[in-house]
Amino acid sequence: MSTFPTSAKAVVIGGGIVGCSTAYHLAKLGWTDVVLLERQKLTSGTTFHAAGLVGQLRSNANITQLLGYSVDLYNTLEKETGQATGWKMNGGLRLACNEERWTEVKRQATTAHSFGLEMQLLTPTEALDLWPLMNVDDVVGAAYMPTDGQANPSDITLSLAKGARMAGARIFEDTKVTKIELEDGVIKGVMTETGFIECEKVILCGGQWTRDFAATVGVNVPLVPMEHQYMVTEQIDGVTSDLPTLRDPDRLTYYKEEVGGLVMGGYEPNPIPWALKGIPKGFHYTLLDSNFDHFEQIVELALGRVPALQTAGIKQLVNGPESFTPDGNFILGEAPELKNFYVGAGFNAYGIAAGGGAGMALAEWVAKGEPPFDLWPVDIRRFGRPHFDTDWVRTRTVEAYGKHYTMAWPFEEHSSGRPCRKSPLYETLKGKGACFGEKLGWERPNWFAPAGMEPKDVYSFGRQNWFDIVGEEHKAGREAAVLFDQTSFAKFVLKGPDAEAALSWIAANDVQKPVGSLVYTQMLNDRGGIECDLTTVRMARDEYYIVTGTGFATHDFEWISRNIPDGMNVQLVDVTSAYAVLSLMGPKARDILEKVTNADISNEEFKFGTAKTIGIAGCPVNALRVTYVGELGWELHLPVEYATTVYTALAEAGAEFGLRDAGYRTIESMRLEKGYRAWGADIGPDHTPAEAGLAWAMKLKKNIDFKGRKAAEAQRDNGVKKILAGFTAAPDIVLSGRETIYRNGKRVGWLSSGGFGYTLNKSIGYGYVRSDEVIDANYVMDGDYELEVATERVPCTVHMAPLYDPKMERVKA
Missing domain, CATH: 3.30.9.10 (D-Amino Acid Oxidase, subunit A, domain 2)
Incomplete structure (x- = not known):
């Protein structure tokens, strides 16, 4: 047995399949000074009693790729290590x-x-x-x-462990980690019952123990056994x-x-x-009592x-505890709360299928500072405030477990743990027939049921029960005006003497604008991929107000804060809960707003892409002239205590103009017609502005450096091999995303998002047309296209321009 180390480049905690896979892949990347610590014996936590099925298909391309990597690895692992795996590709x-x-x-x-x-x-x-x-x-x-196939969980883990050792990693069993040592919030090493190991990076793959252990260093990992x-x-x-x-x-x-x-x-x-009261001490290689009554x-x-x-x-x-998560997806990545602390856990009983790929991804994340590709569906940064409460996590996880094999309906919502986070308008809108959805704990109106109709989704793979109602909301947004409650937006303040310099480095667009300027921008990684997609408002010389999507609160806050250059005097503060947001959109929006404010909101005095503080019903409102639906409109950001007062004033003033409450389903249908991109679907870390048709939102013509600029310049000079395009199909074709795109009979990609455009009366989708060679818009437009929908090919039309522009004003970026 090798001598117990006093230092290591990285320490992996946990000797299940994910921990062993991570050590294996780190060693393969040349990180031979890696130590894996297991408190008992390898596989003795939950791996040893896993069922061992290995499936690959998921609803996300990159997670499918991750699981496909597992299969590729398992095909060769036994030959490489000489250790049996029990793997067979039996379909x-x-x-x-x-x-x-x-x-x-x-x-x-x-x-x-x-x-x-x-x-x-x-x-x-x-x-x-x-x-x-x-x-x-x-x-x-x-x-x-x-x-697809199956494996012996213990054997395949031991094979990975042997491969890790062969590549130079060291593994120590019967070595319990008692503490992560921090100094001024920086990892210094791990204390074990055997001794201290100095290290900079820790990868926690502790299965069902992960949540409690991570909490000792302030890291939240939402899983329960x-x-x-x-x-x-x-x-x-x-x-x-x-x-x-x-x-x-x-x-x-x-x-x-x-x-x-x-x-x-x-x-x-x-x-x-x-x-429920914690995992018993000494629990290892242990099964629970069989519960025949429950299994009956x-x-x-x-x-x-x-x-x-x-x-x-x-x-x-066999009755064994497994780690499950609130959304049924596993958890990977660097913890937003602690730099150089990585997590791989919560595998929802498919850890063997994911083990090879998850270890590969974690290893690359540790070694290179970023994952090999966009892993947003499993990224630890997808969680937020509700997930700190174990009771809430358990309640939602029970529901997610029970839905493991139920139908995966389009637009399906969870029902447990609700309501959790509520806008001040929640009860008011509920009384007006709002059917709420939930994101990151927030209750958000999806649509409004008319009198006599229950505000409840009825799921199907065809047009759902709200389809025509959303069409009416959409029509009001195009012809009159609609009011959206978007209080759930994540909202940050970046403040300090170096605010402009810091944001200029992080943002791809030019934020060096006068006070009152509103700038839509991406934030890029070093490969030029889009890490954030948000709006910034210059509130003062030393202050910016930043608005991003509800579900990206943790992710975007972490990305901005981590990328503020060292030594800059600037602070980032999450102010999400301080402000309500009412979005007034539609051709009659100005008419309505003029009735409730004395401010000059004419187009000459309040141009698109600007922000002003205006008064409404005694409330100071930060009005942002911006739109995500392709119509004249304002986002009205206001202190939460004024929300019901301002809402009432707008509703009363809007009555004569046909103002209507509308929900997020309407926002989605309107943004599809306008061609606005959605992060996490149409754009993300694997997509660049040039590929996504957003090159105009970069300051490449200005001599201002920014993160990702070199990659963006290379694409500008050399071209791209994939381009986001829009597709329309007949109105009876239901598009929901992931439909296959065929160009001239050849598969070239899939839809990243899909839905219906009521103004156009067409189904709409967006997706990247891919090629092995450099392509341009002419290449995209020259092809004949079909979409595969539920295995049937249907004709479609390709578009590179927005499908809709309002007649009263062309929306400018």
């Missing part, structure tokens, strides 16, 4: 037992095609040929992915070693072959949280699918 089947599930499966197949994966649609008879033990009486169809059970049978006639894994979501169950028998588990709608509901569903289970011998009912 995966997914059943559909009703028409709506079949639609979901067909849409998943299109998503797979978009992302370059092979997914075959099968008849019930074809599925039976692959899995002859099942009853297919109720099966409508199935999907088969030949590159849940009981998860599966049954292991004796050998069953007809179960062959090459039997594909099987997922039967309508019966909430999954199956895989094991030593001639079956492993069968599932996701019950009433899961049981575990360790899963068995009953399984018997209808696999009749042989009625007579099969049962070896074991």
Whole structure:
């Protein structure tokens, strides 16, 4: 055994599959001075009792790529290390037992095609040929992915550990970390029961222990342990070693072959949280007591699918705690609260499928300071204030667990832990029929039900029950005016003598403007990718007000604060909760606003892209002349205590002009018509302004350096290989994103977002047209295009210009 180290370049805490994979990949990157510490034995936490199914397809291209990397790694790992992994690429089947599930499966197949994966649609008879033990009486169809598979969790982890050692990493079992040592908020090392290890970087892959341990250094990791059970049978006639894994979501169950028998588990709608008072001391290589009564509901569903289970011998009912998260996605990345502290945890019972790719991504994040590609769906910075409360996290996680195999409806909302964060107008808008959605705990009106209609979403893969109502809200926004409650916007103040210099470095657009100027800007990484997409307002010589999307509060605050150059005298403060926001939009917006303020709001005195403080009903309102819906309008930012007063004044003044309350579904349909980009969908760290049609928002013609400028200049000089374009299709075609784009019969990308444009009466989508060669707008426009929607190809028209411009004024950037 090697001598216990006194220092290391990085320390990985946790010897499950993700910790071992991270150490393996760090060592492969040349970080041989890496130490992995496991408090007991490798795999002894939750890895050893994982079921071991390895699927790849997710709703996000990059997460699918991450899982695909796991498969590629597992294909070669045993040969590399000589350590058995139990990996076999025996394919995966997914059943559909009703028409709506079949639609979901067909849409998943299109998503797979978009992302370059092979997914075959099968008849019930074809599925039976692959899995002859099942009853297919109720099966409508199935999907088969030949590159899915299964692994032995412990073996594959030990193989990764061996590979890490072979590459130079050191692994110490029976070594409990007792404390992370900090000095002035900087990591100095880790204290263990064996001794102190000096290090700069810590990667915490502690499974269900991660939340509590991370909290000791002020880092929030929203996960909780849940009981998860599966049954292991004796050998069953007809179960062959090459039997594909099987997922039967309508019966909430999954199956895989094991030593001639079956492993069968599932996701019950009433899961049981575990360790409500904390994880017992000394818990390792330990299973929970089998709960046959609770598992009976899963068995009953399984018997209808696999009749042989009625007579099969049962070896074991495994009950092991697994880490689950409030949104069903795992957690990766550098903690926003502590530099050089990284997390890989909360894998929602698919840690084996994600383990290879998650370790690769974490290792690159640690070694290079950024992930290999945009990982926003699993980024730790997607969380916020509600996630500090363990009771709230547990409540929402119970719901997410219960939905693991339920239908993934478009526009689906969670219902638990609500309401949490409320605008001052919540009760007022609720009384006017608001149907609320939720983001980062905030209640936000999605649409307004008319009198006599319950404000409740009815989900489907077709047009949902709110479709026509949103159309009426949209029409009001185009022809009269609408009022949106956007209080949930994340709002920051950047203040100090060096505010201009700091923001000039971080922002790609020119923010060196007079007081009262409003600037839409991106913030770029060193590759030129878009890390933030937001609005800045110069409030004073030494102060900027920054507005960004609700869900990006943690992410954008962290990005700005981390990139303020050393030595600059400037502070960033989150003021989200201090201000309400009412967005008044539409051709009649000025008429309405003139009735409630004495300020001159004429176009001459209050131009687009400016901000002024105006008075409304005794309230000082910071009015921003800006739009995300393509109409004349203002965002009215005001102290929360004035919200109901100002809202009432606007509502009364707007009555004669046809003012209508409207929600976020209307914002989305209007922005699609105007071609405004959405971060996290159309733009993100993997997309540059030049690719996204936003090059005009960079100060490349000015001699002002900014982060990402060199990459932006290189693209300006050398061109791009992907370009964001708009697509329209017939109104009966439902576009929701991830539909495959075909140019001249060749797959060239997928839709990043999709929806409906009521003014145009067309379905609208946006997506990148990709090529191996440098392309331009002419290349995009020259092609003939089709979209694959639920495996069917439909004609579409490509667009490079906005689809809609209001007649009364062309909106300028």
